[in-house]
Amino acid sequence: MDEKIREVMLSDSFRKFLGAEVEEFRPGYARVRAVVKKEFLNFHGVAHGAFIIAVSDFAFAIAGNADNVRRMALNINMNFYSAAREGDTLVGEAERITGGKRVGFYELRVSRMGDDGEGEIIAKGTAIVYGRGESFV
Amino acid sequence: MDEKIREVMLSDSFRKFLGAEVEEFRPGYARVRAVVKKEFLNFHGVAHGAFIIAVSDFAFAIAGNADNVRRMALNINMNFYSAAREGDTLVGEAERITGGKRVGFYELRVSRMGDDGEGEIIAKGTAIVYGRGESFV
Amino acid sequence: MDEKIREVMLSDSFRKFLGAEVEEFRPGYARVRAVVKKEFLNFHGVAHGAFIIAVSDFAFAIAGNADNVRRMALNINMNFYSAAREGDTLVGEAERITGGKRVGFYELRVSRMGDDGEGEIIAKGTAIVYGRGESFV
Amino acid sequence: MDEKIREVMLSDSFRKFLGAEVEEFRPGYARVRAVVKKEFLNFHGVAHGAFIIAVSDFAFAIAGNADNVRRMALNINMNFYSAAREGDTLVGEAERITGGKRVGFYELRVSRMGDDGEGEIIAKGTAIVYGRGESFV
Secondary structure: OOHHHHHHHOOOHHHHHOOOEEEEEEOOEEEEEEEOOHHHEOOOOOEOHHHHHHHHHHHHHHHOOOOOOOEEEEEEEEEEOOOOOOOOEEEEEEEEEEEOOOEEEEEEEEEEEOOOOOEEEEEEEEEEEEEOOOOOO | OOHHHHHHHOOOHHHHHOOOEEEEEEOOEEEEEEEOOHHHEOOOOOEOHHHHHHHHHHHHHHHOOOOOOOEEEEEEEEEEOOOOOOOOEEEEEEEEEEEOOOEEEEEEEEEEEOOOOOEEEEEEEEEEEEEOOOOOO | OOHHHHHHHOOOHHHHHOOOEEEEEEOOEEEEEEEOOHHHEOOOOOEOHHHHHHHHHHHHHHHOOOOOOOEEEEEEEEEEOOOOOOOOEEEEEEEEEEEOOOEEEEEEEEEEEOOOOOEEEEEEEEEEEEEOOOOOO | OOHHHHHHHOOOHHHHHOOOEEEEEEOOEEEEEEEOOHHHEOOOOOEOHHHHHHHHHHHHHHHOOOOOOOEEEEEEEEEEOOOOOOOOEEEEEEEEEEEOOOEEEEEEEEEEEOOOOOEEEEEEEEEEEEEOOOOOO
């Protein structure tokens, strides 16, 4: 991948603000990792749904733009299976299922990592991107 | 509404961390307001989709729990109509459409406020909550 | 509206097969009506979810194409509030919220009509269409 | 599986009306097969979106109830990747991802079968069921 695109992909302000780190990415796939801090909890004391979505959305933003076509999300649909707590490490993934230059369909997954390094999926969903074919680098 | 419930409703850590303020709430409805800061942008320079969802999710968390029944989101589905930029003021609303003690259906809306005080809806969607009937206060 | 477009709009085979009738339509809005027949029930003895979606999808197909731009659904998201029974009259509506020539966002509603002529919404959701700008008439 | 439950599972009126056949089912999974007839087309001459949803919904109804707990769909979210034409054979699958006695999350898939017996996924989505724990047989 071009160095300039790589740089843009890694410059997501909101991701950095929440302390999520990009672990791997290529066109059509990305994986980020974040720790649930106290500031990310809701008033039930578990990770806010919006934070869980954010973790996968950071991956989605990269996966959906890494071919240097500027695209925006049309839709994000997320199902929540179980809760995450303060200190949990979450891994968000976005993977392209199908699509072309303009419309793309993605699967989003958020896993809570166990002590054994295995993840349990706590939220899963889909996302749709759309672009007009413009490059942004 | 009971003062203790009120207090819990207003104690959402993630909302406070993002600087969103609760403007109004009652059982089945809530409205919050947030300004798009530089830290909430994605690498296209517009508000991150996850931030837009967060603004409505803060309202949803309040609207869906304000009758003191502990409920969690099963699903959030959001459609994105247009972008928000740094400095824009966003208003997120959640409104109960129907439901009972266990399952509830909500509409979510995020509007960008114009200089005239009128909002334009930039994202709209739905959410489903589920609870087992336990109170949390 | 052009007579030829009108004719195409009214030629939906699946709609006719299920006996649903178009009550009103214009670009961006359509309403159809259908009676729940015995053949449309599931094994719980209530109207099949797919039938309920179909009633609104018939309206959506018309509303989303009536400006003579060929568009296909990218996404349908439907929430089910309550059941419909054999003999119930259902009204399905689709209404454009926003969009342009290529991408359009719609709200879908299905109501069960009461004896008083008032409808109660039993399912509600959203749909997204996409087209490449080709006319089909 | 109990013979009586089996019988109920196979008694779906709407599925029979559309000529879809159950190929396999067990608690948490079902697969049905249907041919796109002329009556199932929309006015663009391709299989109606509601028909495509129906094929997976027939599988979902079985997969979501086969443990003899009466459940209803709360939500169906479907993304459409490509079209199906008259004469195409479609296979709809529903598979439980996670859940308990009351709430369950499913993945829905619809594939168009090629001459080589391999399927290509043309629509994919998710569904949520909810039940109060009542058995129906």
